[in-house]
Amino acid sequence: MAEVPEVETLARDLCALVVGRRLSGARAPLPEAVRFPEPAAFGALVAGRRVEDANRRAKWLLCDLEGGVTLAMHMMLHGTLRLLPTGAPTDAQTMVVFGLDGGEELHLRDRKGFARVAAGPAAEVAARLRLDALGPELLDPAFDAAGLAARLVGRRGVLKTTLVDQKTLAGLGNRDADESLWEARIDPRRKAGSLTLDEIARLLAGARAVVEEGIALRGTMTDLRGVRGGARQDRKIYGHAGEPCPRCGTLIARTFLGQLITHYCPGCQV
């Protein structure tokens, strides 16, 4: 699943392998992948521009192109990026192909067809993709428990669904939120505004540990060269419903909160 560790792995690979190179253009075998501008204009807009930087904001991959243009890519749940030789075959999963100098192409692939790209002047991309409305980055060292407390205070929604809302906090996907709440020993079904400062500090520490380990292992999906990361989708409790909790032995429960499948331990998450 493409959550922050997987997207961060791609961002780091883009920095190492693509930044400094020039795009020769882009074509979209699956035109619905291009949110804006329309596909032909999208290809013309990125063509000839050097990639100056690559970074991540929440689950968006953002490439700064020469001339103040931002190229944004979202992997959704299953999207991947691959660096392949020019002319590499495409198939039904190939959504967008970017030409690069040096005899290579960047292929955006998604077996579900949900991945999306967009490009435009940086301010326009930020406004249209609502990047300014995103919450603080989980891994930003300047973001602390008091900062998270300020974003949860008075919130009546369910804790789990509030945490995966990237406007609250940018950095937790569904899988990583379940693992983080287990690490912090907090019940995902609680009201978001009900946590004590001590619980919030545990939650922040647990979430950072989960996401940092995922990044260190290069996520659960393939990188730009097609090498699969060493992180596990089913780490401690995600995907382990009905099995004993690794901490207390109670059987792990699975439920739906909002529309999100959620795993938790009824024994030690309170």
Ligand SMILES: [Zn+2]
């Ligand atoms: Zn337990």
